[in-house]
Amino acid sequence: MNVNTSVVKKTQGRKKIAIKPIDNQNSRHVTFSKRRLGLFKKASELCILTGAEIVILVQSLKRQRLFTFGHPSADAVIDRYITGISSSSLSSSTTDEFNLQQNNQYYSHMCKDLEAEKKKKENIEEEKLVNIDDNNNGGYWWNEPIDTKGIDELEEFMVALENLKKNKDSELRINF
Amino acid sequence: MNVNTSVVKKTQGRKKIAIKPIDNQNSRHVTFSKRRLGLFKKASELCILTGAEIVILVQSLKRQRLFTFGHPSADAVIDRYITGISSSSLSSSTTDEFNLQQNNQYYSHMCKDLEAEKKKKENIEEEKLVNIDDNNNGGYWWNEPIDTKGIDELEEFMVALENLKKNKDSELRINF
Protein backbone atom coordinates (compact mmCIF):
# COMPACT_ATOMS: atom_id res chain seq x y z
CA MET A 1 0.00 0.00 0.00
CA ASN A 2 2.79 2.36 -0.66
CA VAL A 3 4.82 1.43 -3.68
CA ASN A 4 3.01 3.30 -6.38
CA THR A 5 -0.49 3.75 -5.10
CA SER A 6 -2.40 7.01 -4.64
CA VAL A 7 -1.09 10.54 -4.38
CA VAL A 8 2.63 9.97 -4.30
CA LYS A 9 4.59 13.17 -4.42
CA LYS A 10 6.50 13.38 -7.64
CA THR A 11 9.54 14.79 -5.96
CA GLN A 12 10.57 15.51 -2.44
CA GLY A 13 10.83 19.12 -3.36
CA ARG A 14 13.71 21.21 -2.20
CA LYS A 15 15.46 19.66 0.75
CA LYS A 16 17.03 21.67 3.48
CA ILE A 17 20.78 21.46 3.47
CA ALA A 18 23.44 22.64 5.85
CA ILE A 19 25.80 25.26 4.55
CA LYS A 20 28.96 23.23 4.64
CA PRO A 21 31.31 21.80 2.04
CA ILE A 22 29.62 19.33 -0.26
CA ASP A 23 31.63 16.16 -0.29
CA ASN A 24 30.08 14.47 -3.26
CA GLN A 25 31.97 15.61 -6.28
CA ASN A 26 29.01 15.48 -8.59
CA SER A 27 26.50 17.28 -6.43
CA ARG A 28 29.08 19.89 -5.68
CA HIS A 29 29.49 20.58 -9.33
CA VAL A 30 25.79 20.71 -9.91
CA THR A 31 25.34 23.05 -7.01
CA PHE A 32 28.22 25.17 -8.22
CA SER A 33 26.64 25.60 -11.61
CA LYS A 34 23.16 26.25 -10.38
CA ARG A 35 24.10 28.64 -7.65
CA ARG A 36 26.65 30.48 -9.72
CA LEU A 37 23.93 31.14 -12.23
CA GLY A 38 21.59 32.19 -9.46
CA LEU A 39 24.20 34.53 -8.07
CA PHE A 40 24.70 36.18 -11.44
CA LYS A 41 21.01 36.56 -11.87
CA LYS A 42 20.69 38.22 -8.48
CA ALA A 43 23.54 40.50 -9.37
CA SER A 44 21.99 41.51 -12.64
CA GLU A 45 18.73 42.27 -10.89
CA LEU A 46 20.54 44.39 -8.36
CA CYS A 47 22.22 46.21 -11.22
CA ILE A 48 19.00 46.94 -12.98
CA LEU A 49 16.92 47.74 -9.94
CA THR A 50 19.34 50.08 -8.23
CA GLY A 51 21.73 51.15 -10.95
CA ALA A 52 24.64 49.71 -9.04
CA GLU A 53 27.80 48.68 -10.77
CA ILE A 54 28.89 45.19 -9.97
CA VAL A 55 31.76 42.86 -10.65
CA ILE A 56 31.88 39.26 -9.66
CA LEU A 57 34.75 36.88 -10.05
CA VAL A 58 34.10 33.23 -9.36
CA GLN A 59 36.80 30.65 -9.52
CA SER A 60 35.91 27.02 -9.19
CA LEU A 61 38.02 25.00 -6.87
CA LYS A 62 38.72 21.92 -8.91
CA ARG A 63 38.51 22.92 -12.50
CA GLN A 64 40.09 26.25 -11.88
CA ARG A 65 37.69 27.82 -14.25
CA LEU A 66 37.09 31.50 -13.96
CA PHE A 67 33.68 33.01 -14.36
CA THR A 68 33.05 36.69 -14.30
CA PHE A 69 30.05 38.92 -14.22
CA GLY A 70 30.18 42.61 -14.76
CA HIS A 71 28.07 45.63 -15.27
CA PRO A 72 28.64 47.76 -17.15
CA SER A 73 31.57 45.43 -17.66
CA ALA A 74 33.95 43.69 -15.34
CA ASP A 75 37.02 45.48 -16.56
CA ALA A 76 35.40 48.87 -16.34
CA VAL A 77 34.44 48.41 -12.74
CA ILE A 78 37.65 46.71 -11.74
CA ASP A 79 39.57 49.44 -13.40
CA ARG A 80 37.65 51.96 -11.43
CA TYR A 81 38.34 49.88 -8.37
CA ILE A 82 42.05 49.80 -9.07
CA THR A 83 42.41 53.47 -9.80
CA GLY A 84 40.16 54.40 -6.95
CA ILE A 85 38.24 56.68 -9.19
CA SER A 86 34.55 56.85 -8.72
CA SER A 87 33.63 59.08 -11.58
CA SER A 88 30.03 58.34 -10.82
CA SER A 89 26.99 57.05 -12.55
CA LEU A 90 26.97 56.19 -16.17
CA SER A 91 30.05 55.10 -17.98
CA SER A 92 30.88 56.94 -21.13
CA SER A 93 30.57 55.21 -24.42
CA THR A 94 34.27 55.71 -24.91
CA THR A 95 35.05 53.57 -21.93
CA ASP A 96 32.51 51.01 -22.94
CA GLU A 97 33.91 50.77 -26.39
CA PHE A 98 37.28 50.11 -24.96
CA ASN A 99 35.89 47.50 -22.67
CA LEU A 100 34.06 45.78 -25.43
CA GLN A 101 37.28 45.46 -27.30
CA GLN A 102 38.96 44.07 -24.25
CA ASN A 103 36.28 41.56 -23.63
CA ASN A 104 35.92 40.57 -27.17
CA GLN A 105 38.32 37.72 -26.69
CA TYR A 106 35.92 35.97 -24.38
CA TYR A 107 32.61 34.42 -25.06
CA SER A 108 30.27 36.98 -23.65
CA HIS A 109 26.58 37.10 -23.12
CA MET A 110 24.00 39.56 -22.20
CA CYS A 111 22.30 39.05 -18.93
CA LYS A 112 18.82 39.28 -20.23
CA ASP A 113 19.50 36.64 -22.79
CA LEU A 114 20.72 34.06 -20.39
CA GLU A 115 17.75 31.81 -20.73
CA ALA A 116 17.80 31.95 -24.48
CA GLU A 117 21.54 31.69 -24.70
CA LYS A 118 21.64 28.60 -22.60
CA LYS A 119 19.60 26.80 -25.19
CA LYS A 120 22.13 27.35 -27.92
CA LYS A 121 25.12 26.92 -25.72
CA GLU A 122 26.63 24.35 -28.03
CA ASN A 123 27.29 27.05 -30.58
CA ILE A 124 28.93 29.18 -27.98
CA GLU A 125 32.38 28.67 -29.35
CA GLU A 126 31.29 30.51 -32.43
CA GLU A 127 29.95 33.54 -30.71
CA LYS A 128 32.17 36.26 -29.51
CA LEU A 129 30.07 39.01 -28.10
CA VAL A 130 26.37 39.47 -27.97
CA ASN A 131 25.26 42.94 -27.17
CA ILE A 132 21.60 43.56 -26.89
CA ASP A 133 20.38 46.30 -24.66
CA ASP A 134 23.16 48.80 -24.54
CA ASN A 135 21.24 52.02 -24.38
CA ASN A 136 19.26 51.97 -21.20
CA ASN A 137 20.86 49.69 -18.68
CA GLY A 138 24.26 49.69 -20.21
CA GLY A 139 24.43 46.00 -20.84
CA TYR A 140 25.40 43.08 -18.71
CA TRP A 141 27.47 40.16 -19.68
CA TRP A 142 29.40 37.33 -18.32
CA ASN A 143 32.09 35.15 -19.58
CA GLU A 144 31.95 31.55 -20.28
CA PRO A 145 34.40 29.58 -18.22
CA ILE A 146 38.04 30.00 -18.99
CA ASP A 147 39.97 27.00 -17.91
CA THR A 148 43.55 27.04 -16.79
CA LYS A 149 44.80 26.79 -20.30
CA GLY A 150 43.17 30.12 -21.04
CA ILE A 151 45.01 31.89 -18.29
CA ASP A 152 47.48 33.39 -20.72
CA GLU A 153 44.69 35.26 -22.41
CA LEU A 154 43.45 36.36 -19.06
CA GLU A 155 46.86 37.65 -18.21
CA GLU A 156 47.00 39.60 -21.44
CA PHE A 157 43.61 40.99 -20.61
CA MET A 158 44.74 42.18 -17.25
CA VAL A 159 47.92 43.66 -18.66
CA ALA A 160 45.79 45.62 -21.08
CA LEU A 161 43.58 46.61 -18.21
CA GLU A 162 46.52 47.83 -16.23
CA ASN A 163 47.74 49.82 -19.17
CA LEU A 164 44.35 51.37 -19.35
CA LYS A 165 44.67 52.25 -15.72
CA LYS A 166 48.05 53.86 -16.15
CA ASN A 167 46.97 55.88 -19.12
CA LYS A 168 43.71 56.94 -17.62
CA ASP A 169 44.94 60.34 -16.57
CA SER A 170 45.77 61.38 -20.07
CA GLU A 171 43.55 59.24 -22.14
CA LEU A 172 40.38 58.44 -20.30
CA ARG A 173 39.62 61.48 -18.29
CA ILE A 174 35.95 61.42 -18.89
CA ASN A 175 34.12 63.30 -16.23
CA PHE A 176 36.40 63.23 -13.29
CA MET B 1 -18.19 44.89 6.27
CA ASN B 2 -14.61 45.37 5.32
CA VAL B 3 -12.85 48.11 7.19
CA ASN B 4 -11.32 46.24 10.06
CA THR B 5 -13.47 43.18 10.47
CA SER B 6 -12.37 39.55 10.30
CA VAL B 7 -9.18 38.02 8.98
CA VAL B 8 -7.34 40.98 7.59
CA LYS B 9 -3.94 40.08 6.30
CA LYS B 10 -1.30 41.78 8.37
CA THR B 11 0.78 42.60 5.35
CA GLN B 12 0.43 42.18 1.66
CA GLY B 13 3.45 39.97 1.71
CA ARG B 14 6.06 40.16 -0.95
CA LYS B 15 4.79 41.93 -4.02
CA LYS B 16 5.88 41.02 -7.47
CA ILE B 17 7.99 43.67 -9.06
CA ALA B 18 9.34 44.15 -12.53
CA ILE B 19 13.08 44.11 -12.91
CA LYS B 20 13.54 47.66 -13.98
CA PRO B 21 15.11 50.74 -12.45
CA ILE B 22 13.42 51.79 -9.22
CA ASP B 23 12.51 55.42 -9.47
CA ASN B 24 11.69 56.13 -5.87
CA GLN B 25 14.89 57.14 -4.21
CA ASN B 26 14.05 55.64 -0.88
CA SER B 27 12.83 52.25 -2.04
CA ARG B 28 15.80 52.00 -4.29
CA HIS B 29 18.09 52.46 -1.36
CA VAL B 30 16.23 49.96 0.72
CA THR B 31 16.30 47.47 -2.08
CA PHE B 32 19.95 48.14 -2.64
CA SER B 33 20.76 47.38 0.96
CA LYS B 34 18.61 44.31 1.22
CA ARG B 35 19.64 42.75 -2.03
CA ARG B 36 23.29 43.57 -1.63
CA LEU B 37 23.22 41.70 1.62
CA GLY B 38 21.35 38.87 0.01
CA LEU B 39 23.87 38.73 -2.79
CA PHE B 40 26.74 38.50 -0.34
CA LYS B 41 24.98 35.80 1.57
CA LYS B 42 24.43 33.79 -1.57
CA ALA B 43 28.06 34.26 -2.46
CA SER B 44 29.24 33.09 0.93
CA GLU B 45 27.07 30.02 0.66
CA LEU B 46 28.48 29.26 -2.75
CA CYS B 47 31.95 29.62 -1.30
CA ILE B 48 31.28 27.24 1.53
CA LEU B 49 29.27 24.70 -0.41
CA THR B 50 31.56 24.37 -3.40
CA GLY B 51 34.87 25.73 -2.21
CA ALA B 52 34.80 28.38 -4.91
CA GLU B 53 36.74 31.57 -4.54
CA ILE B 54 34.68 34.65 -5.08
CA VAL B 55 35.11 38.38 -5.27
CA ILE B 56 32.30 40.84 -5.55
CA LEU B 57 32.58 44.56 -5.99
CA VAL B 58 29.42 46.59 -5.67
CA GLN B 59 29.34 50.27 -6.23
CA SER B 60 26.21 52.20 -5.51
CA LEU B 61 25.15 54.64 -8.12
CA LYS B 62 24.33 57.72 -6.10
CA ARG B 63 26.41 57.55 -3.00
CA GLN B 64 29.34 56.08 -4.79
CA ARG B 65 29.97 53.79 -1.93
CA LEU B 66 31.99 50.70 -2.59
CA PHE B 67 31.15 47.38 -1.03
CA THR B 68 33.26 44.31 -1.48
CA PHE B 69 32.94 40.69 -0.67
CA GLY B 70 35.73 38.22 -0.91
CA HIS B 71 36.74 34.71 -0.11
CA PRO B 72 39.31 33.91 0.90
CA SER B 73 39.68 37.66 0.56
CA ALA B 74 38.95 40.11 -2.19
CA ASP B 75 42.52 41.13 -2.67
CA ALA B 76 43.76 37.57 -2.86
CA VAL B 77 41.34 36.61 -5.58
CA ILE B 78 41.71 39.85 -7.47
CA ASP B 79 45.42 39.47 -7.23
CA ARG B 80 45.14 36.05 -8.69
CA TYR B 81 42.89 37.48 -11.33
CA ILE B 82 45.37 40.20 -12.15
CA THR B 83 48.38 37.94 -12.30
CA GLY B 84 46.43 35.29 -14.08
CA ILE B 85 47.78 32.72 -11.70
CA SER B 86 45.47 29.97 -10.67
CA SER B 87 47.62 28.27 -8.12
CA SER B 88 44.66 26.14 -7.21
CA SER B 89 42.63 25.14 -4.24
CA LEU B 90 43.43 26.26 -0.78
CA SER B 91 45.20 29.48 -0.09
CA SER B 92 48.18 29.31 2.13
CA SER B 93 48.08 30.84 5.54
CA THR B 94 50.90 33.12 4.46
CA THR B 95 48.73 34.67 1.83
CA ASP B 96 45.85 34.94 4.20
CA GLU B 97 47.96 36.66 6.77
CA PHE B 98 49.01 39.16 4.21
CA ASN B 99 45.48 39.69 3.15
CA LEU B 100 44.33 40.17 6.68
CA GLN B 101 46.85 42.92 7.08
CA GLN B 102 45.72 44.51 3.88
CA ASN B 103 42.12 44.39 4.85
CA ASN B 104 42.70 45.47 8.34
CA GLN B 105 42.07 49.08 7.45
CA TYR B 106 38.46 48.32 6.71
CA TYR B 107 35.67 47.33 8.98
CA SER B 108 35.40 43.69 8.26
CA HIS B 109 33.00 41.03 9.27
CA MET B 110 32.78 37.34 9.06
CA CYS B 111 30.08 35.95 6.94
CA LYS B 112 28.65 33.69 9.54
CA ASP B 113 28.33 36.48 12.03
CA LEU B 114 26.36 38.76 9.84
CA GLU B 115 23.17 38.39 11.76
CA ALA B 116 24.85 38.99 15.06
CA GLU B 117 27.04 41.75 13.75
CA LYS B 118 24.13 43.69 12.37
CA LYS B 119 22.76 44.01 15.85
CA LYS B 120 25.83 45.79 17.15
CA LYS B 121 26.44 47.75 14.00
CA GLU B 122 26.60 50.98 15.91
CA ASN B 123 29.89 49.94 17.39
CA ILE B 124 31.24 49.08 14.03
CA GLU B 125 33.62 51.95 13.99
CA GLU B 126 35.44 50.34 16.84
CA GLU B 127 35.93 46.98 15.30
CA LYS B 128 38.57 46.35 12.79
CA LEU B 129 38.52 42.72 11.92
CA VAL B 130 36.56 39.85 13.28
CA ASN B 131 37.92 36.51 12.35
CA ILE B 132 36.02 33.50 13.46
CA ASP B 133 36.30 30.39 11.42
CA ASP B 134 39.66 30.55 9.78
CA ASN B 135 40.68 26.96 9.87
CA ASN B 136 38.21 25.13 7.75
CA ASN B 137 36.65 27.44 5.28
CA GLY B 138 39.34 30.04 5.25
CA GLY B 139 37.19 32.90 6.40
CA TYR B 140 34.87 35.25 4.63
CA TRP B 141 34.53 38.89 5.07
CA TRP B 142 33.13 41.92 3.53
CA ASN B 143 33.77 45.54 3.92
CA GLU B 144 31.55 48.13 5.28
CA PRO B 145 30.80 50.83 2.77
CA ILE B 146 33.59 53.17 1.89
CA ASP B 147 32.22 56.41 0.67
CA THR B 148 33.87 58.63 -1.84
CA LYS B 149 35.86 60.33 0.86
CA GLY B 150 37.52 57.03 1.63
CA ILE B 151 38.73 56.55 -1.90
CA ASP B 152 42.21 57.56 -0.93
CA GLU B 153 42.44 54.63 1.39
CA LEU B 154 41.08 52.43 -1.30
CA GLU B 155 43.71 53.66 -3.64
CA GLU B 156 46.40 52.93 -1.11
CA PHE B 157 44.95 49.51 -0.71
CA MET B 158 45.09 48.87 -4.40
CA VAL B 159 48.62 50.18 -4.63
CA ALA B 160 49.61 47.75 -1.95
CA LEU B 161 47.77 45.09 -3.83
CA GLU B 162 49.62 45.87 -7.00
CA ASN B 163 52.89 45.77 -5.16
CA LEU B 164 51.95 42.40 -3.90
CA LYS B 165 51.32 41.40 -7.47
CA LYS B 166 54.66 42.67 -8.67
CA ASN B 167 56.57 40.98 -5.89
CA LYS B 168 54.71 37.75 -6.12
CA ASP B 169 57.41 36.02 -8.09
CA SER B 170 59.99 36.50 -5.43
CA GLU B 171 57.98 36.85 -2.31
CA LEU B 172 54.77 34.97 -2.55
CA ARG B 173 55.59 31.96 -4.58
CA ILE B 174 53.59 29.54 -2.55
CA ASN B 175 52.68 26.52 -4.53
CA PHE B 176 52.99 27.60 -8.07
Next chain:
DNA sequence: TAGGCTATATTTAGAGA
Protein backbone atom coordinates in the same frame (compact mmCIF):
# COMPACT_ATOMS: atom_id res chain seq x y z
C1' DT C 1 27.39 16.45 -18.08
C1' DA C 2 23.66 19.44 -18.60
C1' DG C 3 18.49 20.32 -18.65
C1' DG C 4 13.60 19.78 -16.74
C1' DC C 5 10.63 18.91 -12.76
C1' DT C 6 8.23 19.75 -8.53
C1' DA C 7 7.74 20.71 -3.63
C1' DT C 8 9.96 23.25 -0.30
C1' DA C 9 13.46 26.38 1.64
C1' DT C 10 14.67 31.06 1.19
C1' DT C 11 14.44 35.71 -0.13
C1' DT C 12 12.36 39.91 -0.08
C1' DA C 13 8.47 43.94 -1.14
C1' DG C 14 5.85 46.73 1.43
C1' DA C 15 4.60 48.80 5.65
C1' DG C 16 5.48 49.93 10.32
C1' DA C 17 8.62 51.30 14.45
Next chain:
DNA sequence: GTCTCTAAATATAGCCT
Protein backbone atom coordinates in the same frame (compact mmCIF):
# COMPACT_ATOMS: atom_id res chain seq x y z
C1' DG D 1 18.79 55.61 7.40
C1' DT D 2 17.68 50.64 9.78
C1' DC D 3 15.20 46.61 11.64
C1' DT D 4 11.23 43.82 12.11
C1' DC D 5 7.28 41.35 10.36
C1' DT D 6 4.43 38.90 7.09
C1' DA D 7 2.96 36.62 2.98
C1' DA D 8 3.96 35.85 -1.54
C1' DA D 9 7.70 35.42 -5.03
C1' DT D 10 11.77 33.02 -6.11
C1' DA D 11 15.55 29.94 -5.86
C1' DT D 12 16.91 25.38 -5.73
C1' DA D 13 17.89 20.05 -3.76
C1' DG D 14 17.10 15.73 -5.16
C1' DC D 15 15.43 13.14 -9.09
C1' DC D 16 14.83 11.90 -13.61
C1' DT D 17 15.74 12.25 -18.58
